[in-house]
Amino acid sequence: MNFIRNIYCVGRNYALHAKELNNEVPASPFLFSKPTHALAEANGSRIALPGDRGAVHFETELIVRIGKPYEQGMTVDELADAMAIGIDFTLRDVQDELKKKGYPWLLAKGFPNSAVVSPFFAFPGVERCKSINFALIKNGEEAQQGNITQMIFDLQTIVDFSARHFGLGEGDIIFTGTPAGVGPVADGDHLALLWDGNQVGECTVSLN
Ligand code: ZN
Numbered sequence: 001m002n003f004i005r006n007i008y009c010v011g012r013n014y015a016l017h018a019k020e021l022n023n024e025v026p027a028s029p030f031l032f033s034k035p036t037h038a039l040a041e042a043n044g045s046r047i048a049l050p051g052d053r054g055a056v057h058f059e060t061e062l063i064v065r066i067g068k069p070y071e072q073g074m075t076v077d078e079l080a081d082a083m084a085i086g087i088d089f090t091l092r093d094v095q096d097e098l099k100k101k102g103y104p105w106l107l108a109k110g111f112p113n114s115a116v117v118s119p120f121f122a123f124p125g126v127e128r129c130k131s132i133n134f135a136l137i138k139n140g141e142e143a144q145q146g147n148i149t150q151m152i153f154d155l156q157t158i159v160d161f162s163a164r165h166f167g168l169g170e171g172d173i174i175f176t177g178t179p180a181g182v183g184p185v186a187d188g189d190h191l192a193l194l195w196d197g198n199q200v201g202e203c204t205v206s207l208n
Helices: 015-020 092-101 155-165
Strands: 007-011 030-034 039-041 043-049 056-058 060-066 080-088 115-117 134-138 141-146 173-175 190-195 198-207
Touching (some): 030 155, 039 043, 060 155, 155 173
Parallel strands (some): 039 115, 043 198
Antiparallel strands (some): 060 173
């Protein structure tokens, strides 16, 4: 895996997913971040996740990697040098408690192996991405499918927002939000990540 610096994640960026968790559709981008210790590559190996803190949900997401320092006016096509399909693993019961208290989501989103990424591959450009779906196959059955045209805030809005509020540069990656269909994983589940119908990453869940 190339060096990864910051991990930004977009919450509630697909209307149907916001609805399935009874969240309002946001009026401006809603971001959080994960520690780099959260990173794990979906290269076929087992991925250990917490089995003692309630439901662990998968959220399948398109990830863009930034290849150069952001300057105002730069397009996503100029900035992104690679992409991946990944999983923003979430401790859903913990997150529900944090939401009630108005606390940050770090405990629910930032645990080791919570940021799973397929091996990165060349970013084909925003226009091309609009005609390509990503998907998650769980134990041989499709669990989620998404397309960037369904995003509430598009990739350009997200990179501009990230740069303005947090800074954006080489090695930063952005999880761009999950479509509807999130759900829990169980010990031994096999997860395959698809881009354009082709498997680009896979892992087996180990809950302990
Ligand atoms: Zn997410």
